[in-house]
Amino acid sequence: MTAYVFNPPAVQSLAIRGHAERFPINRLFFVGRNYHAHAVEMGKPVDKAVERPFYFTKAPQTLLDSGATMPYPPETNNFHYEMEMVVAIGKAGFRVSHDQAHDVIYGYAAGLDMTRRDLQLVARDKGRPWDLGKDIEHGSVCTEIVPMPGHIIDSGAIALEVNGQTKQSSNVDKLIWNVREIIADLSLFYHLQPGDLIYTGTPEGVGAVVSGDKITGRVAGVAELSLHIGPAA
Ligand code: MN
Numbered sequence: 001m002t003a004y005v006f007n008p009p010a011v012q013s014l015a016i017r018g019h020a021e022r023f024p025i026n027r028l029f030f031v032g033r034n035y036h037a038h039a040v041e042m043g044k045p046v047d048k049a050v051e052r053p054f055y056f057t058k059a060p061q062t063l064l065d066s067g068a069t070m071p072y073p074p075e076t077n078n079f080h081y082e083m084e085m086v087v088a089i090g091k092a093g094f095r096v097s098h099d100q101a102h103d104v105i106y107g108y109a110a111g112l113d114m115t116r117r118d119l120q121l122v123a124r125d126k127g128r129p130w131d132l133g134k135d136i137e138h139g140s141v142c143t144e145i146v147p148m149p150g151h152i153i154d155s156g157a158i159a160l161e162v163n164g165q166t167k168q169s170s171n172v173d174k175l176i177w178n179v180r181e182i183i184a185d186l187s188l189f190y191h192l193q194p195g196d197l198i199y200t201g202t203p204e205g206v207g208a209v210v211s212g213d214k215i216t217g218r219v220a221g222v223a224e225l226s227l228h229i230g231p232a233a
Contacts, residue, residue: 016145025063028059030058031182031199032054034053034200034201035201038204039176046176063140064141068138071138076116079114083160087183090104093191096187096192098184105183110218110223158172168204170205175200214228
């Protein structure tokens with residue numbers, strides 16, 4: 001037994017639909033600007049012919065179950081939702097080919113990439129890292145994992161409401177880089193491992209929430225999520 005001076009952080013995990021066992025989390029990857037209309041609303045349109053996808057990461061400790069209440073985070077006045085389809089990796093893969101990408105997929109989930117937009121844009125425009133804008137305590141919301149081993153999702157509605165009012169409504173068939181392309185590209189840089197989650201990007205319609213708001217959202221055929229925004233803590 002290794003002795004520690006204090007208790008180490010717990011392993012983060014998510015429920016799996018239809019299973020008693022939980023899905024242990026390794027890493028959280030996020031694709032930036034992966035829907036054209038969102039890239040345009042951020043003032044940074046994407047030309048797939050000359051650009052490659054880019055990524056950022058958040059600590060696994062930022063994971064929060066759907067249905068929870070998230071405290072309004074400190075040091076922001078523009079706290080945004082981003083509704084995303086999440087791919088759960090179930091097998092190791094490095095330099096995975098486009099044609100074999102399905103093989104590393106365990107399943108899918110619906111997630112929220114919660115963002116301090118004010119800090120993210122300052123960082124972006126000053127050429128600084130995005131961590132303070134993105135790597136927010138409790139800011140990686142995710143539903144249970146829905147097992148679909150070896151299955152590629154190419155289409156399906158993705159939508160989000162705030163207090164019942166629709167804010168985002170699109171389809172994952174509008175992903176600039178689709179699930180196969182993301183897995184092939186990301187696995188050039190990382191040895192993908194079971195337990196990695198890939199948040200695939202958000203469609204247009206991002207916006208701010210405040211304390212007391214309730215977010216609901218869904219990826220058709222996958223899962224529905226909800227999040228309450230609590231008081232600052
Ligand atoms: Mn995002």
